[in-house]
Amino acid sequence: MKVVMVAFESAPYLKVGGLGDVIHSLSKTLVRLGHQVSVITPLHKKIRADLKKVRENLKIYIDHEWKAFNLYEDTYEGIRYLFVDHPLYYHREYVYAPPKGDYEDNALRSGFFSMAGLEVMRRISLFPDVIHTHDWHTALLGLYKELYYQDMNNVALVFTIHNAMHQGIFDSIFLPRLNLPWEVFHPFGGIEFYGKINLLKAGITFCDVLTTVSPSYAEELKENAYGLEGVIKEKKYFFGILNGIDYDIWNPEKDRYIKVHYSIKNFKKKKYQNKKHLRYVFGLDDTQDKPLVGMVSRLTAQKGFDIIKGMMDEAVAEGFEFVFLGSGEETYQNMLIDLMKKYPKSVRVRIEYNEELAHIVYAGSDMFLMPSLFEPCGISQMIAMRYGTVPIVRRVGGLKDTVIDVVENPQEGTGFTFEEYRPKELLHAMLKAAVYYEMEKCNSSRRWSQLVKRCMSKDFSWEKSAKEYESVYSSAMLLRRYDT
Numbered sequence: 001m002k003v004v005m006v007a008f009e010s011a012p013y014l015k016v017g018g019l020g021d022v023i024h025s026l027s028k029t030l031v032r033l034g035h036q037v038s039v040i041t042p043l044h045k046k047i048r049a050d051l052k053k054v055r056e057n058l059k060i061y062i063d064h065e066w067k068a069f070n071l072y073e074d075t076y077e078g079i080r081y082l083f084v085d086h087p088l089y090y091h092r093e094y095v096y097a098p099p100k101g102d103y104e105d106n107a108l109r110s111g112f113f114s115m116a117g118l119e120v121m122r123r124i125s126l127f128p129d130v131i132h133t134h135d136w137h138t139a140l141l142g143l144y145k146e147l148y149y150q151d152m153n154n155v156a157l158v159f160t161i162h163n164a165m166h167q168g169i170f171d172s173i174f175l176p177r178l179n180l181p182w183e184v185f186h187p188f189g190g191i192e193f194y195g196k197i198n199l200l201k202a203g204i205t206f207c208d209v210l211t212t213v214s215p216s217y218a219e220e221l222k223e224n225a226y227g228l229e230g231v232i233k234e235k236k237y238f239f240g241i242l243n244g245i246d247y248d249i250w251n252p253e254k255d256r257y258i259k260v261h262y263s264i265k266n267f268k269k270k271k272y273q274n275k276k277h278l279r280y281v282f283g284l285d286d287t288q289d290k291p292l293v294g295m296v297s298r299l300t301a302q303k304g305f306d307i308i309k310g311m312m313d314e315a316v317a318e319g320f321e322f323v324f325l326g327s328g329e330e331t332y333q334n335m336l337i338d339l340m341k342k343y344p345k346s347v348r349v350r351i352e353y354n355e356e357l358a359h360i361v362y363a364g365s366d367m368f369l370m371p372s373l374f375e376p377c378g379i380s381q382m383i384a385m386r387y388g389t390v391p392i393v394r395r396v397g398g399l400k401d402t403v404i405d406v407v408e409n410p411q412e413g414t415g416f417t418f419e420e421y422r423p424k425e426l427l428h429a430m431l432k433a434a435v436y437y438e439m440e441k442c443n444s445s446r447r448w449s450q451l452v453k454r455c456m457s458k459d460f461s462w463e464k465s466a467k468e469y470e471s472v473y474s475s476a477m478l479l480r481r482y483d484t
Helices: 018-032 106-123 141-148 199-205 215-223 229-233 267-282 305-317 330-342 355-364 380-386 397-402 423-443 447-457 462-483
Strands: 002-006 036-042 052-062 065-076 079-085 130-134 156-161 196-198 209-212 238-240 292-296 321-326 347-351 367-370 390-394 416-418
Touching: 002 018, 002 106, 018 036, 018 079, 018 130, 018 462, 036 106, 052 106, 065 106, 079 106, 106 130, 106 141, 130 141, 130 462, 141 156, 141 199, 156 199, 156 462, 196 199, 199 229, 209 215, 209 462, 215 229, 215 238, 215 397, 267 292, 267 355, 267 447, 292 355, 305 321, 305 330, 305 423, 321 355, 330 347, 355 380, 367 380, 367 423, 380 390, 380 397, 380 447, 390 397, 390 423, 390 447, 416 423, 423 447
Parallel strands: 002 036, 002 130, 036 079, 130 156, 156 209, 209 238, 292 321, 292 367, 321 347, 367 390, 390 416
Antiparallel strands: 052 065, 065 079
16 A cells, blocks of 8 residues: 655654654555555754755645745655755754744644645645654644545545644634634534644544554543543544564664674673773763663653652662763753762763664663653663663553563563652662662572563564554545545
8 A cells, every 4th residue: 555654753864752763664664564655754954865856836825825845855765755845944953842942833834744745745646545644743634634635535544643742732823824714613523622722633633543652552541631532532443553663773783883782692791891881981980880770861751850850869879870861851951960960970961862872872771761751652661672771661651561570570571660650669660670680790690681581582573563554554544435
């Protein structure tokens, strides 16, 4: 079948978070399964690839005028990438928003891209069987398709919620600027939301099949979706499909970024060499052999930094060392820098997203921290396991679906989990991990090594998930044909 992905970012051209990985990896796997896949994404300022211009001066009507954009193209790993170039909206330093707040015109940036995606499909005759849109930045596409692109009425539409906390809620004055009639401004079957417009609600309402990124998160959203749980419950076709990871990229046996390659057969000595290298890169004393905890993350409240702050004094006193890599909200950037100043021998921080450093952290850490307030899926815990780095996670969303507590299930466990969102609970999980880690050093127990082996043997490749998406696409196509 012919599938068109519409997303605000995609690796390898641009990756701000996990969404970028998902778009590329899922598309690549679908191509391997025999499908034809195109990806439409904005031409952001940070994209530096050598692209071919294929169309000039394409126009759509938005914000009370005709606005033009150019279209660029590239092909990578069998995927056709199409880039919408409109400098006013997308040639910016930050893809989504600056650290101190949102762009005031994010509604227009989203609406322009959603409509431009449809215009691209029409003008270059893509003729997809399925359009797959992702998160609120593309959520208006289904509504625009119904209003202005009736020639695509037979095309099925799948919409995926990657994070329901981010909904794209704007003042109703944007409705005419988005070229939307006031008739859609109502609560039942429309996009009104407590007196405002809600773009995520539009995505849910105007798709054939709704998905999200893990089975547990799907169940959680039916109970709490930040005000949209009722709309989600009404959706008859709603599926939770776990994300995967790309083993062509995340593979300690051939990873070009790490110091020493290793496998499940020889990880003990060689992973330790990567640990020494990680210490060196981040400026920790490499003569020590304390349990080293890594974290690669966007710095937001969602990721659990409030409870991390609450347990750091005790964790450092207990002998843990930490390396943090990421960027995001200024509050948490400053928090980590303050912790590094307070504990320069135990806490090291890099405020950036750096692909090479991320690989080094995954390969060199003993444990990986994900104490999330909520976590729709999470891929970091899967990557960590692939590298034999034991995850310590809060049992929520996709973390619940992927990490088995080794204390509760010694034969199948792959990490350490906790329930309550409190610093004490996180510290308790970390101390349990430290006991397993120290037991192997002190009395030749092999529990830690066995745990690492189980982590490395888990299969989180994209093939299983991509086949589930195949079924979803087929269902959406049947639904669209039946409805029309």
